[in-house]
Amino acid sequence: MAESSRFDHDLVLAHKFPETTYTYTERDAAVYALGVGACGRNAIDSDELKYVYHEDGQQFVQVLPTFSALFSLGSLTNGSIDLPGLQYDPRLLLHGQQYIQIYKPFPSSASVINKVSLAGLHDKGKAAILELETKSYEKESGELLCMNRSTIFLRGAGGFSNSSHPYSYSNYPKNQAPALKIPKSQPFAVFEDCTQPSQALLYRLSGDYNPLHSDPMIAEVAGFSRPILHGLCSLGFAVRAIIKCICRGDANIIKTISGRFLLHVYPGETLITEMWLQGLRVIYQAKVKERNQAVLSGFVDLHHLTSSLQLKYSSRQETQEFHPREAVGAEAQ
């Protein structure tokens, strides 16, 4: 039942998002990889060059798993979402979380059919939280490639329901959004990476045109001193760090990615990603070095460990937790 003129429960739940098709080429995959910092420190890094260039031709470039978060962005209107029955100020929208399940490695080019549905809506008083799920199918084979669930934090849009029983609707299993505890132990690996002052301007070319990331006036209205980095760009940096340090360059062992955006990042800031290995789960946290603040945390689930990690830590695997004496990767501390 409607509790406020800004919210119509029936209208929201009845809304059918149109099916969309997203076609990408090897060039899109490479532009995306550059947008999340691949080869930003080293243009001949063999772990990362494969996302941008292949000696046998561009059709052999590989695609980062986080690229899939872009598949349904074409359905956004100027970077925000039209949802009949829920009114909010699009200038106050922030990306809250992203959850990605990967079912098979992405081809270097493809047409993808996206089916978007409402996965959740919650009244948090000062904000409304909207969750949208996108299932993406390869057009040619009809196979399910991935599922993305985006949580959108709509500042100022809460308080639309009875505060003693705030509205909360969710249609997915709770274990897909577990509460995350960052271990107190020393991280397994640490990776430091600089974002560029132009990072958001480059990243937006991959299809996320919300002016919060490019327009100083809009950023100011949203409460920031200047345009901020896309949450999905920070996530791309963190997952790249995990691919490098834990997956030893093999992104295909990634099954699930989850991230919560804790605080904004300004383009040009340095991201330090700390990683802890717990069985096949990598818990991670990214901090902005200049402000010493955590900006992103989450987990990445792997199909298996790389053989070099397995050999090294097989004796400790029984405990499902590793307390490494050394961190991996040239940049680890």
Ligand SMILES: CCCCCCCCCCCCC/C=C/C(=O)SCCNC(=O)CCNC(=O)[C@H](O)C(C)(C)COP(=O)(O)OP(=O)(O)OC[C@H]1O[C@@H](n2cnc3c(N)ncnc32)[C@H](O)[C@@H]1OP(=O)(O)O
């Ligand atoms: C049409 C179909 C389209 C389909 C495609 C969908 C794609 C969707 C992509 C959308 C992308 C849009 C444009 C992109 C925008 C951006 O990238 S913005 C940049 C990235 N994001 C950020 O920088 C946000 C950083 N985080 C913060 O600033 C803060 O965490 C916050 C979000 C402002 C919340 O802080 P605060 O107000 O202090 O919240 P709390 O008081 O702590 O908590 C209140 C409740 O909200 C829950 N919560 C808190 N943070 C989050 C979060 N990040 N995500 C989800 N939920 C959050 C928290 O748990 C509290 O709830 P309860 O525990 O129940 O009380």
